[in-house]
Amino acid sequence: MDTQRRGNYDSGEDFVLEYGELRFTFNERDFQERCEQAAMKLGFVGDRLGDAELEDLVNLAVNGEIPDPTSALGEHVNDCWPELVGPADRSLVHWLRRLVFRSAWLDQRVKEGELDVAFDVERHTFAYIQPDRDGEPIELAPEPSWGRVAYTPR
Template sequence: MDQIRRGNYDSGQDYVLEYGDLRFTFNERDFSERVEQAAHKLGFVGNHLEETELEDLVNLTVNGEVVDPASGLGEHVNDCWPDLVGPADRSLVHWLRRLVFRSAWLDQRVKEGELDVVFDDATHTFGYVQPERDREPIELSPEPSWRRVAYGPRP
């Protein structure tokens, strides 16, 4: 069986996420956009975030806490902290990091030709298929919902 040497995702050097042998580096804009997308996917935010709100969300993702909130989002995180922290594999921070990493991993697999992006007309959603396996779809593990402690209008 051939060993596949997978490349590491790289859009800049502002942020780094590592898992096993993989090292993904991000520029500030890419990382911030991925963090916001992850928070939307988790149901933690509903609308587009203001600059200071996004700053607090990025700080939460990077540092695991918001020490000096710059916005209402940071204050909300601190007010709801017991509901957000939980066990390590169930915390909001864990899931934000996991979804940022997963999105970059998927992008890298598409770039390397291991996956293709497809659109499902029935559900109006995008998914991924493996071109070398008769376009077999890949299943992504489901993520928990944080809607009950969401910031701002309910998503």
């Protein structure tokens, strides 16, 4: 008997994100990659991160702060903290978590056949499309840019 609820993304048990009745569980690598991708999408980092930087980014996403940085990224976050924190829906932490959640939600929709992925030749990007609506792409809410306080490795 399958008791898994529709919509619950699962790649492991290392990290858990819950929103409403949705419960998404991630293995460590999946969660790290999604955090890194979110930080890149937000313009906070420009390239792949090293292990220590990735550890600090994950700590930021999970704990909402980096009390003991292990990398220059963690130190940068603490140095720029007043510019990164703000109203709950406008902080870097909020947007990291939101994009990690959104990416898993979209992947689950693809897995369940509700969405497909298509390459947009004109924009050279991938888009999520709705197969039951003649391939109509879905519109994702825009995310803010954190480029003004972006981390650049020393």
